[in-house]
Amino acid sequence: xxxxxxxxxxxxxxxxxxxxxxxxxxxxxxxxxxxxxxxxxxxxxxxxxxxxxxxxxxxxxxxxxxxxxxxxxxxxxxxxxxxxxxxxxxxxxxxxxxxxxxxxxxxxxxxxxxxxxxxxxxxxxxxxxxxxxxxxxxxxxxxxxxxxxxxxxxxxxxxxxxxxxxxxxxxxxxxxxxxxxxxxxxxxxxxxxxxxxxxxxxxxxxxxxxxxxxxxxxxxxxxxxxxxxxxxxxxxxxxxxxxxxxxxxxxxxxxxxxxxxxxxxxxxxxxxxxxxxxxxxxxxxxxxxxxxxxxxxxxxxxxxxx
Amino acid sequence: xxxxxxxxxxxxxxxxxxxxxxxxxxxxxxxxxxxxxxxxxxxxxxxxxxxxxxxxxxxxxxxxxxxxxxxxxxxxxxxxxxxxxxxxxxxxxxxxxxxxxxxxxxxxxxxxxxxxxxxxxxxxxxxxxxxxxxxxxxxxxxxxxxxxxxxxxxxxxxxxxxxxxxxxxxxxxxxxxxxxxxxxxxxxxxxxxxxxxxxxxxxxxxxxxxxxxxxxxxxxxxxxxxxxxxxxxxxxxxxxxxxxxxxxxxxxxxxxxxxxxxxxxxxxxxxxxxxxxxxxxxxxxx
Numbered sequence: 001x002x003x004x005x006x007x008x009x010x011x012x013x014x015x016x017x018x019x020x021x022x023x024x025x026x027x028x029x030x031x032x033x034x035x036x037x038x039x040x041x042x043x044x045x046x047x048x049x050x051x052x053x054x055x056x057x058x059x060x061x062x063x064x065x066x067x068x069x070x071x072x073x074x075x076x077x078x079x080x081x082x083x084x085x086x087x088x089x090x091x092x093x094x095x096x097x098x099x100x101x102x103x104x105x106x107x108x109x110x111x112x113x114x115x116x117x118x119x120x121x122x123x124x125x126x127x128x129x130x131x132x133x134x135x136x137x138x139x140x141x142x143x144x145x146x147x148x149x150x151x152x153x154x155x156x157x158x159x160x161x162x163x164x165x166x167x168x169x170x171x172x173x174x175x176x177x178x179x180x181x182x183x184x185x186x187x188x189x190x191x192x193x194x195x196x197x198x199x200x201x202x203x204x205x206x207x208x209x210x211x212x213x214x215x216x217x218x219x220x221x222x223x224x225x226x227x228x229x230x231x232x233x234x235x236x237x238x239x240x241x242x243x244x245x246x247x248x249x250x251x252x253x254x255x256x257x258x259x260x261x262x263x264x265x266x267x268x269x270x271x272x273x274x275x276x277x278x279x280x281x282x283x284x285x286x287x288x289x290x291x292x293x294x295x296x297x298x299x300x301x302x303x304x305x306x
Numbered sequence: 307x308x309x310x311x312x313x314x315x316x317x318x319x320x321x322x323x324x325x326x327x328x329x330x331x332x333x334x335x336x337x338x339x340x341x342x343x344x345x346x347x348x349x350x351x352x353x354x355x356x357x358x359x360x361x362x363x364x365x366x367x368x369x370x371x372x373x374x375x376x377x378x379x380x381x382x383x384x385x386x387x388x389x390x391x392x393x394x395x396x397x398x399x400x401x402x403x404x405x406x407x408x409x410x411x412x413x414x415x416x417x418x419x420x421x422x423x424x425x426x427x428x429x430x431x432x433x434x435x436x437x438x439x440x441x442x443x444x445x446x447x448x449x450x451x452x453x454x455x456x457x458x459x460x461x462x463x464x465x466x467x468x469x470x471x472x473x474x475x476x477x478x479x480x481x482x483x484x485x486x487x488x489x490x491x492x493x494x495x496x497x498x499x500x501x502x503x504x505x506x507x508x509x510x511x512x513x514x515x516x517x518x519x520x521x522x523x524x525x526x527x528x529x530x531x532x533x534x535x536x537x538x539x540x541x542x543x544x545x546x547x548x549x550x551x552x553x554x555x556x557x558x559x560x561x562x563x564x565x566x567x568x569x570x571x572x573x574x575x576x577x578x579x580x581x582x583x584x585x586x587x588x589x590x591x592x
Contacts, residue, residue: 018430026446137327141571143522145529145545146563149552157553245435248526252549262438263530266445274445282433 001297008293012286019282024068027271028061077279078272080265087276091258095280097167098250098257102242104177109184110235114228116185117192124197132189139186148179148252165254172253180249184238191234192227199223229300236292243288244281321583328579334572341386342393349383353539362555373557375547381557384539385565391540392569395451396520399458404513406459407466408505412497414467415474425471428464436461440523444532454533458520469512473505480504507584514577518570525566541566 035052036043052058056067071078077087120132155175156164162171200223247259254260258277265273322329341348351369357378365373365381372381414424431439436458443457477483478501486496525542527533534540541562548558 015426015429015433018426019433022427022430026442137571137575138567141518141567141574143525143542143545143563143566143570145526145542146559146566149545149548149559149563153552153556153559241435244438247435247437247441248530251530262441263532266441266532269445271445274442278434278438278442281435281438282430285433 004297005294008290012290016283016286019286020069020072020279021065023275023278023282024065025061027275028064072279077276080273081270082265082268082273087272090261090273091276091280094257094261097255098243098246098259101173101176101180101246101249101255101257102239104173105181105242105246106184106235106239108177109181109188109238112181112185113188114192114231116189117196117231118224120189120193121196121200132193136186136189139182139189142182144179144183144248145252147182148175148249151175151178152252167256176246176249176253176255179252180242180246184242187238188231188234192231195230196223196227199227225299229296232296232299233292236288236295240285240288243284244277321579325579325583327575328583331572331574331576331579334568335576338389338569338572339393342390345387345390349380349386351380351383353379353383353387354537355379362551362558364555365557365561372561373555375544375558376551376555379539381544381561384544385541385562387539388541388544388562388565389569391451391534391538392521392524392566395455395458395524395534396517399455399520399524400462400513400517402455402459403462403516404466404509407463408470408502408509410463411467411470411472412474412501412505414471415478416493416497416501421471424467428467431461431464432468434461436519436523437526440527441532444527449532449535451534451538454524454527457527458523461523462516462520465516466509466512469508470505473508474501477501477504511577511581511584514573514580518573518577521566521573522570 035048035057056064059067075088077091079085080087080090083090116132116136120129120136123129152164152175155162162174163169166172244258244262246255246257247262249255250257250259251263258280262274262277264270265277322332350371357374360367360370360374360378361376363370363374363378365371367373370380370382372385374380375384410424410428414421434442439461440454440457443460444453447453447456480500483496483500486500491499524533525540525545528540528542529546531546533542536543544562545559545566548555548562552559
């Protein structure tokens with residue numbers, strides 16, 4: 001197991017290095033002059049040149065890249081163009097807001113998704129199955145921002161039950177959590193259903209049935225553990241994406257998280273901040289993936305002995 | 307000729323009977339495509355005609371079947387023209403992604419030395435949610451219809467590359483490919499004539515499954531103000547406007563979102579059905 005863990009960690013590092021490199025060079029392709037964009041159209045040329053020097057934009061690209069890597073190694077992600085504060089501070093002050101929302105959403109999605117998937121598989125072909133299948137189809141089709149707006153109009157404007165936007169109490173969490181998890185609920189439901197139905201076909205379940213064990217018990221106890229293995233991966237993937245993918249949900253509910261920060265920094269072309277956010281998103285995705293792989297290996301001995 | 311058409315119609319009919327939901331999806335998709343293509347003829351009014359005295363007119367107002375927005379523009383006409391933009395952006399973006407992705411996937415499978423660099427690059431792209439990649443591209447290139455298309459195409463490339471790579475790896479083990487190699491045919495001929503045609507079916511399925519994502523991302527980008535520039539009638543942009551006005555004019559929220567969801571739903575169920583029908587190997591994966 002230890003060897004497996006080390007091997008998996010070593011696979012993640014070059015991917016992160018590639019991410020850093022790609023993110024750095026992608027922004028050197030910006031058409032136009034970053035210093036000019038930052039200074040604004042009316043700024044005098046002296047001011048533009050000063051910004052260029054401050055940010056090191058006048059040095060050769062490879063020197064900039066080396067400096068960037070060096071700074072990164074010391075935990076320095078640069079300074080935000082617009083707020084003039086360190087990128088690490090900007091990101092650090094919002095990370096928990098996004099992380100807690102993602103955590104709440106993935107918890108809801110996992111519980112509801114698995115429950116609905118099991119119900120659907122248990123009552124295959126019956127009314128309950130059809131209802132769940134249609135709900136899941138609607139769930140993967142509904143636009144997050146539309147659902148958010150509708151919920152807002154119903155629960156905040158009409159009924160006055162929940163705050164329309166912002167961050168604070170648990171009541172602020174309700175609508176953003178639902179909005180962010182709907183797609184994942186539907187996705188996990190479909191995955192659980194098909195995985196369960198596939199597992200049921202397998203021999204050990206057939207043997208148990210032949211022995212006369214009550215069918216539904218067989219289904220649940222014998223299949224669920226194995227059927228949930230692929231679901232683990234999907235849950236992990238969805239969670240990894242949620243940390244960076246809450247962009248639109250955060251915008252709808254004015255949630256002070258990393259997604260809104262990304263929109264703001266893209267709109268202002270705040271390059272150090274965009275770069276920093278991309279690195280944080282990719283890093284959390286790689287870490288979550290690593291944890292999922294380890295969990296998977298822990299649950300399924302066939303993997304770690306390969 | 308007639309019999310070919312009859313045979314095609316017959317197999318489409320059989321598909322529709324076997325997959326009722328997918329047939330419904332197909333109907334929605336066809337309606338969407340026709341609406342987009344014939345938007346000029348179908349729309350009752352100019353989607354950008356401002357008539358301030360009809361500002362926020364409710365649905366059913368004469369001349370405004372689905373109501374008007376805050377500028378008095380006809381919502382129905384804007385939705386119809388929105389279908390055109392959606393159709394254009396998503397089909398071009400997914401088309402580009404498929405072209406580049408499939409090429410990369412096939413090359414990575416055939417030329418072993420390219421496999422590492424190509425597939426690692428795809429891994430890196432897959433480490434980001436699509437919307438984040440799209441936003442990054444917009445940050446680099448700026449706003450505009452073409453840039454939205456490029457942004458969506460880039461994040462979808464790995465989806466095609468991975469699929470094509472896996473499929474090509476198994477196809478190139480087949481005897482007919484070995485025979486072609488032994489027969490001295492050029493690489494281009496082998497890849498074009500033997501590998502590509504044999505992986506086309508799952509790729510078409512993939513296209514139908516990725517178009518709804520492209521439509522949703524394009525609308526999402528407009529919604530956050532970084533997509534198709536106003537005053538173009540775009541569904542996401544219409545919903546953004548409704549953030550301000552939706553409280554007093556719910557029709558500004560309801561109808562554009564309904565159109566968006568209906569089209570995405572149509573593509574999703576059609577894609578599911580096609581996957582089951584054309585490519586049993588992918589069945590159950592979602």
